[in-house]
Amino acid sequence: MRKRNIEPAGQIENTKQDGRFNPQYIRNTPLHLAVMLGNKECAHLLLAHNAPVKVKNAQGWSPLAEAISYGDRQMITALLRKLKQQSRESVEEKRPRLLKALKELGDFYLELHWDFQSWVPLLSRILPSDACKIYKQGINIRLDTTLIDFTDMKCQRGDLSFIFNGDAAPSESFVVLDNEQKVYQRIHHEESEMETEEEVDILMSSDIYSATLSTKSISFTRAQTGWLFREDKTERVGNFLADFYLVNGLVLESRKRREHLSEEDILRNKAIMESLSKGGNIMEQNFEPIRRQSLTPPPQNTITWEEYISAENGKAPHLGRELVCKESKKTFKATIAMSQEFPLRIELLLNVLEVIAPFKHFNKLREFVQMKLPPGFPVKLDIPVFPTITATVTFQEFRYDEFDGSIFAIPDDYKEDPSRFPDL
Template identity: 95%
Template structure:
């Protein structure tokens, strides 16, 4: 809260009113003042971002102020929050390299709490939907003939009945030209307890895993080892400049493009200004880590697997702390937006931007609404490519339902998502249960 006269002082501060008086929690963390932080934490917003997009937890981690970090975490400071460059406190903790500040356990706890908080709304939305079968196809195509032969495709089937959903898919993930396929079924059972609701079945190995089970200490420590030996990624999809214009057809006489997609008449639009900003950091990695990771990626790109690489996470020791910070609070907070002095370990970062070309077909004949689709996609969000689809559909789209999306994911590769079939239907309840001959394997699907 600002006292009498504080508003005038703040307005005169560097950065046009975004000076130190506006960020007392950040200042106390920056200076390692635990006593002041303890007093402020009861009345201030500890998730607030400063003019550089950093939350107090970012600063505590980057500066190695453990007591401040632990105090913020004890008061449930958000871990999954990005700064201006898209880096989370967890990413900064990996860079700093102190095993005691990885924040991983807290991140997972907050994710479970978020899922449980959304659960009543999600169940209500599913209950109000009719029971249906929805089929959508993923196809990756290339102008390079030989490449087209190895690109994946998938006919994904979604069954929804009551407050249960089942998704059958063969495409687990497609990222950075690497395809991960299998024969999986994802089941959400709304009647089960939260810890029992989400299950993934491997129909080839006949094993299953409960997605949101609480990891053991050993599992968490092994995940920390993997994080500390891997690149740190940040991907930001810029939607501010996106516009939609009607696609045209015809040579002499141009007219708006309207075609049938499956059983639905659809209007086609060009998507303009879709930009993905990618950042990769590796200042925490040794030369041995980099070479090892490169060998693993090369093996995976050729169809190999981690077992062939004798991949066993090695217990990582905490790194030597970075050089002590010499930047003052005033220098940090008064720096121009987007040009904050770097805190923590010296960055080794590679940045790139990708501009995507896309077209989208919107049909006003489709029975399912966008909001209903978003609720269904929210349930199956643990699958990475469905989460990406959900992020795209959340944009302010033209009128109708997106029955087809063509998007250029690489210069020579286009991904096509098509909603081929939709019908209201009823199903045998057994398809929403785990088969009796499947065994539980908590170690399968480590990326989910």
């Protein structure tokens, strides 16, 4: 493909914001096109030149999502490995700036609570809550939690500690401790061939999800209290006086695709969800992983290049396997409490959250507080985590403090277990 042909398809000029692509303006990148058209040579050439795998098109789909739909196992594996490599490189690229920000920030103790809720009755029964304790000293951070990760399919519980050691080499910096089993795992370890193959099996047998939090029309209005004499709501949250606001226009747009799944896959996934809704644990189920074979390629596409590039922006014709997609939009009613008394600024909180971004629910919090919020610090807020699940996050306590340096080290009697937390 000549360069003049690639540019209209990607339309990625002026779409970077804070180092990230803005999917609102992207049709498909060259890597999207190569994957959807089954052009392996072109796709591998783009990957060799570090084409971004995480970037999404206007519909919210990444090249990896399109590869899963197409069903070529080799291509899915190549994209998955490149995605993990690019994620590691991104962390290393941000490291100098992050360490500088941590050095300038005073040492402190921060405690925050997570409470997950859902409007789905059966789902509400299995949703977790958690109290997190964060210790920051110098360029080291420790997070104590009982919830290491949470998805709509499962949660991982236990007595867990996450440690970031800024003085260590990048490959040694991130560690998760299981304080019950007295083992630890380094995050961003190189996966074995078997681990990668098992992850590909899961991707090929599961729905493809895309969720986008739309804040285009978001606004904030003061929450009111009282029946006869209405006044702005102001209450204490923990030790801090806060003004309460209603969040208006917050929409979660979600899409789910399953054109790559067989009827057997759909029935098995439904059985897993039914078991979870009754209080079961996915780790206790006897759903044996099945080694997936590549799917038969979809029929060759008949859309011409002229038809493709002349399509309206954001509405380019689909080039891969025929879509089986369910879309939904949910408007969230949320409340946020902003305190002028909280000692930490949002900008400094973002630096801390960036360190613990491997925890998906903390990354959701980070994305939310990056919005233009009312004055103050968000000591209590509601955030959408999944289409059916919201979380209330409350900052209960904050104080500047000093700690024994040993809390940021791996205890001598802990043993390394590289597979303790397979999702990290």
